[in-house]
Amino acid sequence: MVDYAFDHAQHDRAAHLRKDDAWRAADVDTRVLVIGGEHVATVGGQGLRWVTMSEAPEGDWIFLGIKHDVRYAAVVVQTVAPELEPVSLRVLGPSITPDEASLAVHAVGIARWHQIHRHCARCGSVTNIVEAGHQRLCPVCGAHHFPRTDPAVIMLITDDQDRAVLGRQPSWPEGRFSTLAGFVEPGETLDDAVRREVMEEVGLQVGEVEYAGSQPWPFPSSLMLGFFGKALTSDITVDQDEIAEAHWFTREEVTEMTASSELLLPPNVSISRWLLQQWHGGTIHGTWA
Ligand SMILES: [Zn+2]
Incomplete structure (x- = not known):
């Protein structure tokens, strides 16, 4: 559960x-x-x-x-x-x-x-709602349009000492960190998306990837697919574009730094927090929300 x-x-x-x-x-x-x-x-x-x-x-x-x-x-x-x-x-x-x-x-x-998505992606005409809200139909070219769901991977990556890597986005204040995440690209498996995103964002090579759970996140249309992954390397190189800084954290550091509010982690609503909790197993204090 x-x-x-x-x-x-x-x-x-x-x-x-x-x-x-x-x-x-x-x-x-x-x-x-x-x-x-x-x-x-x-x-x-x-x-x-x-x-x-x-x-x-x-x-x-x-x-x-x-x-x-x-x-x-x-x-x-x-x-x-x-x-x-x-x-x-x-x-x-x-x-x-x-x-x-x-x-x-x-x-x-x-x-x-x-x-x-009011207009037809094929011809630009205004489309009509059909199927009790679950489709839009173009009256001009006949195209059927279906509700969109954008798959995104979100992953808790650990190393051989069972530390977790957490990152801070450039727009976030000091101390606010989360698990890494990114959108799945066309032609890519979920495992490969996890490995690519982690490599792009923090320069770590990931081996084994294990599916953990998913969360619909309709703000506006994401499906968050949660994973645990094992890093094969440990030297972090952040890309500075999507991630401003990233570090390895032990469980003890997470406990102590969240207690002192030096580290602020995602709220309980999120699958990110759940992934962190599954890894940590003990008490994680506070949240950024
Ligand atoms: Zn059309």
């Missing part, structure tokens, strides 16, 4: 009900989430706020699926009204239930895609 935000899909996506708006026809209870960008309607900024179909504002509809015989949908608006207490899902993620997170991460992922 893993425990970072969005770690399980909990609802039945019921894709067979997407066609011709079949999901709307049934006489069953349907709960609607109002979303704008990555902001979702909440109750007091704590949990998701579900409204009925008739209470929902005008917008683009997404059918999310079924959970315990209840149908769930989302309506995408430009900006969620203040009285619906909108909060970014990035902030809300760690505090909502896995059931709610599963629905919200699906909805926000699709909503963000619609927001930035």
